[in-house]
Amino acid sequence: MSEAPDIPxxxxxxxxxxxxxxxxxxxxxPDVVAAAYAEPRLRRFYPFPTHGTLHFLRSAPPWDEPDEDGLPFILYAGPPYAVYTPGYADLLGKAATLAEAVALVVSRLPPVE
Incomplete structure (x- = not known):
């Protein structure tokens, strides 16, 4: 698979x-990507789909090490749509819609620097 060279x-x-x-x-x-893209705060992260999830990474490739930044991700095999912390460590919640799942991710983002 080809990786995009930058976030946009x-x-x-x-x-x-x-x-x-x-x-x-x-x-x-496409539906989860469109919902996430509609949220301006998520557009500053690199969208990384893998194995039925959409992760949000702080940087674009090439990656020297895994992106261990603690950002939540969406498991989009739903509804309901589950939002987890990295490594499936904690279930942050389940949402009836993708918009609600995106809002849950955004509520757990670090402050804008």
Whole structure:
């Protein structure tokens, strides 16, 4: 899979379902990406779909080490949609809609620097 080189491109490729990029084949991904993209605070993070989840990373590739920043992610096999802390350590909540799941993620983001 091809990784987008920067944050704006990653969002654009996901929204366009660009062939050959991570998650382009997943028919349930566009809805969660659109919901997340609608939230301006999430657009500053690199969207990283993997195994039915949408993670939010602080930087674009290349990654020297895993992105251990403690940001929550959405498990989008729903509804309900589950929001977890990294590594599935804690279930932060379940949401009936993707908008509610996005709001839960945003409520756990660190303050804007």
């Amino acid at each position: 491109t990653a969002w654009r490729w996901l929204l366009e379902r660009r062939p050959g990029t991570r998650g382009f084949f997943d028919d349930s991904l």
